[in-house]
Amino acid sequence: MPEFQQTAFILLSILILASAFCVVLFRNLIYSALSMIGCFLGVAGIFILLHAELVAAAQVLIYVGAISVLVIFAIMLTGHRAGDLRLFFHKQAWVAVPICAVAGIALMVVMATATYNATKDAQNPSDDAIASLLFNEYAFPFELVSLALLVAMIGAVILAMKEKK
Amino acid sequence: MSHDIIAIMPELMLIATAVVILLVDPLLPVDGRRGLSWLGIFACITAALSTWFSRGEEFTAFSHGIALDKYSVFFKILLLVVAALAMLISEKHLFLKKRLLGDYYALILFATIGMMVMAEAIDLITFFVGLELMALSSYLLAGFFRYQERSIEAGMKYFLTGAFASNFILMGMALLYGLSGSTNYQEIGDAVRLGPIPEGPLVIAIMFILAGFAFKISAAPFHNWAPDVYQGSPTPAAAFLSVGPKVAAFAAILKFFTIMLGSQSDTWVPLMIALSIATMIVGATMALVQKDLKRMLGFSSIGHVGYLLLAVVATGDSGRTLGMAAVLFYLAAYTFMNMGAFGVLVHLANHNARFNDSLDDLAGLGKRHPWAAGVMTLFMLSLTGVPPTAGFLAKFYLFSAVVEAGFAWLAVIGALFSLVSAFFYLRVIVFMYMRDSEQTEEKTDGKSWDLSLGLGIAAAGVLLLGILPAPVLNAAQDAVVKLLGN
Amino acid sequence: MTPLQQYLALSIALFFIGSWGVLARRNIILIVMCVELMLNAINIALVAFSNYSPTGAGRGEVFVFFVFALAAAEAAIGLAIAIAMYRLKERLSIGDFDEMKG
Amino acid sequence: MYDFQEQIGFPILTVLTFLPAVAGLVMLLMRGKPKAYKGVALAATAANFILSLVLIAYFDRYTADMQFIEKVPWISSLGVSYHMSVDGISVLLIMLTALLSLIIIPASWNYIKEREMQFFVAFLFLETGLIGVFCARDLLLFYVFWEIMLIPMYFIIGIWGGPRRIYAAVKFFLFTFAGSLLMLIAIVAIAYLARANPYATPVFDMDLLEKSIFSYQVQMLAFLAFFIAFAVKVPMWPLHTWLPDAHVEAPTAGSVILAGVMLKVGGYGMLRLCIPLFPDAVVTLAPWILVLSLIAIIYGALVSLVQKDLKKLVAYSSVSHMGFVTAGIFALNLVGIEGGIMVMFSHGLLTGALFLMVGFLYERLHTREIADMGGLAGPFPVMAGVLLFFTLASLGLPGLSGFVGEFLSLVGLFTYSKPLGAIASIGVILAAAYLLWMFQRVMFTKLRDEKWYKLPDLSLREIVSLAPLAILAVWAGVYPNTFLQLIQPSAARLTEKMAPYMAEGGSAVERIFASLGGLF
């Protein structure tokens, strides 16, 4: 069923890119956040296409479940006003459009036309293998990540927490 | 496994100490927190000692995730020195600014762990985690004085630019992984050297990585954040941020561009040269027009990055150890002189409530604070590169490497900007000794033995590296020889 | 079957849209969102490589897990900064924090 | 071999070099005892001067070999060692340094009003740097001392100088630092090029470097780098403009050391490094350097002629006089080189003395404007006499030290090229013109202010500080062989080194054109 896969890929790509544009273009932050969730879901779909179901699940959990919620919380906390219209976009945004476009397209062309030392599809290993890698070979970085999360917590405390006077 | 534990012993010590600090901190009254810095310093010392005693062994741990070799030992000890110095100069300042929290020390320790991991990693994933650990801690350190607009601004700028740059590095690493099929430096290096690897994507990967690192070390045109962040951050944190991340980033750059990309030097050497020249221009000329000392030091550190990049260029085809050793030694010298210079600013801020880091505040310092002015002079001379200071030998060694690699013309350009930079370093001395102060101080009780000790250590380091550099120099040379051997 | 190249193209496209967002928008929360978009782009590349790699299979996926975790931490800190900014000035536009320059 | 162990038994060069610095550190530690630290400074410089005499006494003046050798590895992985040794030229200049350092202490006894201790400490450190330069036999060590002497002088000008002191100090620093940086690169380059193989350590030892042969291109580039560094110090036209500013702003003692010793370091460097290391380049470029020297001689004199500030006049006269040094040295014959060295020595004595005199005048009149003076011989007859003595010596009156050096270097230059020698001789006329005119305007004609009769003439302290200079000036004029013998073997070694490289004959113009061919 390669056709299905290709079709799905195209549809998901359209979803991802379109919602990404929406994130950038929506004036209302809440809309942007919702578009972002759409984008995340699309990416999760891509992961499934790539036979990385575990990653896809984690994507949904972490991005859609955690980060998006975090973002929405932040928007709520700061009052989700659209803000001054003049300040909506930085004036360099329009300069950045062609530059980003040209650069992006150029890189896309290079990346898409190169020949890779790639085998056929479906090399992603089983979840067991991933777990084994994660907890054996990458045990040390895994532990360090906990420190990073601890740092994030400290950050929330020292920056965002209200001090009792 | 015990093997692995031994390898990360220093990190574990720091983690344990940081956790202890975090736990103990809320239980202590503000006055009682003053000992926390010593806890951290003690951890750094023990960690450094344990690193030192493991210097004879050379092995990789965690399935080739990190390498414990002389190179790692050199950088880990250096980074621990940075952390210890940073904590020494911080305590009083935080106390006076009413932000004496254990979190600060924990963040420094976490950042240090991240840097150490960056230096010792030989795996992309391990490196990336180290990088992010350092980066996240750094953002928070920059924004630590959250009631000061400048500090928040610094944190915000650091965070945005840093996150953006991290994405570039990460993209580059993703491509490298994808092209080579491995995350291990050595394996990637072999794959890149032996091929077959599509050239276009590889170049793009190099560009992403180069851009990301250029940000981390604040090379022009990725430098804009640096002066603002140093100016806005709490001064002791600025000291730490202006040195630590750079040291770690250079440790990683050397590994990246020799082990992994050494065979691609044709691609990155010209770009590195361009970056280096641009960085020297920006650093030297913009430091010239600064009135704020922290900004000035920020641009000056950009200038030093320009010189360091020259040495990286000199590593060119990966057979040249001299350039790498020069980077190592330069970083060691830079650590002492830059930490020292910021430390003097901390000292002044502690003693004078009106001190706002401007050059004018230095007027007449030679009379008011003779010792502070004296060591500041020493640091400025060292930054200028005048013997018998560490800065001189570092620059000498660096020029040696550059000339030896056949880039004498680059050395001449470096010399030109050294000359320009001499101007603004001298101006500090001019203000301290040759101008009389017009404004009076608002004296505060800033006496701090910690800080004096820190400045003393920095000054001693600057002199010692300038007069008896042989041990550090040899260590640097040994470190890089082995790195290229494996 | 979708070739690797297409995934990479998608990744790059998403990366640059995210970049554009970072460059274009003033609101820090939105910029954090765009940074997350860029990370997602990288994740796509990593997983795609992982899927097609003859030797490094699986490591890309592991990599992605680390990226997830760190992205979360990063987002947390970014939003903490946003809140701190808001507390200080009731502003979220990063352009309003430009005291230090020159 | 002339090891210090065999020659004298203790590391005299190290002691000579570091004794002042150690004394300076001691002074720093004894804060708050104003009388005592002057004593320490005086004692240290006096001891150093005596040591320098001991050095001369033990010096074997019949050999060109380096003597009192001390060699200890310093940074062995880079081939850098702490290698100190001296030859006749160094010994002479060390003695001069020690003498002038000794003299300026009493001369500025009451001159400095604030931060007095730091002032003396700076001078002690300066002496360390200067003597170190003359002793160093390792290129890196040489460079280290070379730069070390920059710092104290920078402070001396910048802290205790006149109204435009900051500009002058920074200008002084940047001019010299610019040259130094080029030299540093050249040092590195030749050290690495002199290696036997790419894995050997670089060569910084001058003994070894002198035996190395560099390619023509390397020689040219490295020579130019070294030469510019030295030319700034000398200072050669057109790199001289820091000098008048530095001198005018510097306190008296600073000017004395600056003119007396620091300028000599440039000439010394040319002798010690430029000529022995890069003989091919020297041969090619010598005519150009001679032309520059001539410009310096004439130019300095012409500009001196119209100066209104006494110190500036003496400063520009230094440019002119130091032109004779480079002219003599790059005439590349024995007479010229010895003459150049003698000019250095004598200029050290005389210009030092002249600056002291200007300082003494300034302490009394609080002006250095020539136009404000006149008729001072009336109130200050002794001063007039002493000033006349040094003025005459400086304009090259035979029988005093100035003449011997100047004449020898002119003979050397004349031997090299007659037209160049003739042009340089014009400098002698001009020297008489500006110096005598200066003397006339200061000391002769009508007294401008009768109140000056109430001011004291030279005090005993001042006379004592000038006397050694005067005695040496007469000595070197009447029996210059004392000094010539000292430098002869070393100078001869240079000419022997150059001999195989010298092309025969040709007028200066021809040589210049020939060198053009060599350049491209």
Added chain:
Amino acid sequence: MKTAVLLIPLLPLASFIITGLFGKRYFKEKSHYLSVAAVAVSWLLSVYLIVQVERGEELHWQVYSWIAAGSFKVEIGFLVDQLTAIMLLVVSTVGFMVHVYSIGYMKGDGGYYRFFAYLNLFMFSMFMLVLGNNFLMLYVFWEAVGLCSYLLISFWYTKQSAANAGTKAFLVNRVGDFGFGLGIMLIFVTVGTLSYSGVFSSLGSIGTGTMTAICLLLFMGAMGKSAQFPLHVWLPDAMEGPTPVSSLIHAATMVNAGVYMVARSSPIFSHSPNAMFVVALVGAFTAIFAASIGLVQNDIKKVLAYSTVSQLGYMFVALGVGAWTAGMFHLVAHGFFKGLLFLGSGSVIHAMGGEQDMRKMGGLKNKTKITYWTFVIGALAISGFPGLAGFFSKDSVLAGAFHKGFWYFWLVGLVAAFMTAFYMFRLIFMTFHGKPRDEKAFAHAHESPRSMTIPLIVLAVPSAIIGLLLGLPPESGHIDHFLEPVFEAVMGEPVHFGLLDAGLMTLSALIGIGGILLAWLFYVKRPDLPAKAGARAGFLYRAALNKYWIDEFYFAVFINPVRALGRGLWRWVDVGIIDGFANGSARFFNGVGMALKPSQSGKAQVYLFSMFLGFLALLVAYLILTI
């Protein structure tokens, strides 16, 4: 003999040092004791020396090696031969007399001790100058006497004119010494030694061109020291010094150094006829040129000064035509009578209370008898009155020129002699005869003290008789024989005194007397004539009165342009270009910094953008570099 030779210079030197150091505090008005005594002993020793030399003894003594630098080796050494001895005698005699004279003349001056110290220093230098055995010593003491001259001219330093004159003297001499020094260098470069004997013995190997160059360069020095045109300008101004100084240095001894030098170098000069001709030409021109200025000067000392210049020209004519002994003879004779004349004029000035303008004098004949008569003897001697010193010496010069075939020089000499006689007696008539023009000064006029008159009398004796002693028989007199060993190699055929010579002699005597008579006509008989003649001569008169505007010319052509050049170099090159470049580069980097400053805008967004652009720039740079 060695002791004598050593003592002759060293005694005055010792006296100089002692008097100079302690005179002010301890000796004061007794400063002259030591000085006069030292010079007296030197004088006795010189007499002793000349007696020894007369017996045929010579001394070549190298005392010590002075400068030894590579191949350049010079000794301090003494050479005593006939030439030296005779110079010594003149120097010490006049010097001794001037010392004695100064006791009276300088009495009461504030710088009494200083004056004697300087005089001693001069004596030392002058002795060393003539005693030296090599060119470098000659040069050295040449400059040293110049220094003494400088010191003594500007002795009264508070006077602007005196200070100027001193500086001018030194500088003009330096110009001459420039040539002299080059000449010495050329000698060294050519023959590799500087000792007289060494140089003279290796002359054969030198080419003619080089020889001429050496001679002309040396002669340039002589022109400076002996005040030959165009370097004569300093000598008249040098009269600002005290009169004994004018007498000693600027008439009798130092200015002769040039003549001595040429005579000493006669072996070299004789190898270069062209150079010799130049010497004679310059001498001849100077002789008539200076005399013409002397005709119209009103300052008593200026007249004598121009007379000196003129007479020195005479000597050079003699040397230039090859009449070596005649030149030396005239030098000796001139030393005595010009010394006498100056001392006499000093006595007059002393009498007039410092007045030097002859137009304010007159009728002093009776008030100052001794001065008058000794002055007349001197004036007659210089005018060539038969039997007196000048008659013989001048005649031998003229005859020398005539015999060597340079009749034009002879003619010039005659004209100059005529002028000499005229202005000398113009001086006498204006000063001593007629009515006093300034009654007040005249009333105070008095004869000078004994210490001044005795030297006048003493010097009048040789002025009168030395011609008879040395000059007879004419053209091969005693002096010719005495000096023969020195000039042996360069002397031409000995000339036998014949009828022609007697005729020439008579002619020159008549010319002299004619000059005297004309002066009598102008200034005694018809005092209105000078003004008329002056008006008649018009331009010429004004030109001579203004010394032909030579000083003005120098100022316009050399001094002012040099100063302007110096100022220009300083303001434009030093401050403008070089400093401008240095400061400009500083400003440039500062400008770059300022230009870059806006890029650091403080807006995080811009920073992000710049990073992004940096990334693209890397890509573009890579593309550019690879394509």
